[in-house]
Amino acid sequence: MAELKLPVSEESIRNLKVGDFLELSGRMITGRDAAHKWLMEDYREEVAPFMKDSVIYHCGPVVNQKDDGSWEFVAAGPTTSIREEPYQADVIARYGLRGVIGKGGMAGRTLAGLGNSGAVYLHAIGGAAQVLARAIPRVEKVFMLDEFGVPEALWVIEVDRFPVVVTMDSHGGSLHDKIDEVSKNKFDELLGR
């Protein structure tokens, strides 16, 4: 399994292909439904440096605040990415993201955006909240916690060998499109049409 350090260059990202296993290390940010809307309503200068050449993780964690006021992730798997389809390609371009981590894959607009911007879609294992929380040793800071609540806030985190699979690359490849087609053909066969 290849290790990928964050932040990462466009060139390294363009070398990735569907099916590649990666372990990510470095700093990234979480963001899901409320965050994507917010990121496109205006240019959010305060979070931009945490996104440039890094990745956004579609995740609404369970968190614990320790006695010294610092945070830790108690459970932290991916959420379904397709809800961010209306925003994702624009968020990638606007903030210079090199990737998105989520589950379930995304659609055509995002796939085109990955090609245009030089970014990839990285699939984490849905529901594997304990395995993945253990790959997040540190929570650096949090944005919009009061406004959005724990699951929807933007958490800046440090990850250590965080396991993902490339399922959409910057060359138009999508595992999700392929499986969609295979299963629909089989479905037609089962229905005798």
Place this chain on the structure above:
Amino acid sequence: MFEQVDLKETFTELVRRASTELPGEVVEAIRAGRNVEEDGSLAQKALDTILTNIVLAEESSAPLCQDTGTPVVWIKYPVGVSTRRLEEDFTEAVRRATELKYLRPNAVDTLTGRNTGNGTGRAIPSIHFEEWDGPGLEVRMILKGGGSENVGTQYKLPDTGLEAGRDLEGVRRVVLDAVVQAQGKGCAPGVLAICIGGDRVSSFEHSKEQLLRSLGDTNPNPELAELEERLMAEANELGIGPMGFGGKTTVLGVKIGVLDRLPACYFVTVTYMCWADRRAIVQIDEEGGLTWLS
């Protein structure tokens, strides 16, 4: 009645169990799936990760999945017990479980977007009561995650596009369609909990209730038992696989319930449950003795 039992504490423990431990037969079904996938495939790696996750969650008493879902509860109670008190106690248990990080603060005010912060809100938890002749309480709960809830769906038959008429062949066709539409988005491999009939509301409720059945049970209606088996086999031929990565393990179980219907209506409701098929049951006898089941 039940003064000798701290119901809030018992319900909190029930929530902890549901969030952190999977029923044994669900784990076995995931392991069986893992063993039929090709060595080194994405599907097998996904299931290996899931099996590791199950062990870690139980060992550390922490949520299997960060989306701890909606607590949906069915409570059977004896004559004379206050359902209002049971509701208050269960709701308080959800608050405590949220405080203890067994649950994520998971209730959002729909209009303002504000998280209530304590895990409870309007219709959260979702509690169903049934008075019975027994002297004790039986409390059965599931934690129903949002990703899988989003791929749940309801059909009305006939459905011209799917050539699905008002019979079990029609049911088969729409259920397979639901699996294809869901792809991996509901965290496959999932459990299909189905209700045929009812009105729009009762059909969804009764489909969810199917999730209280053990994966290994047999439907008492032989025709439905056969359809459950067939749908399980056919769904697993679709090639969607764990997480939608491709593979042989798309569903872990299919459970079908039936309600009567109006002449004009024929609903088929499919509730999709993710692999984290979280269920916990406690029976409380009149002396306050507790029996924990899953």
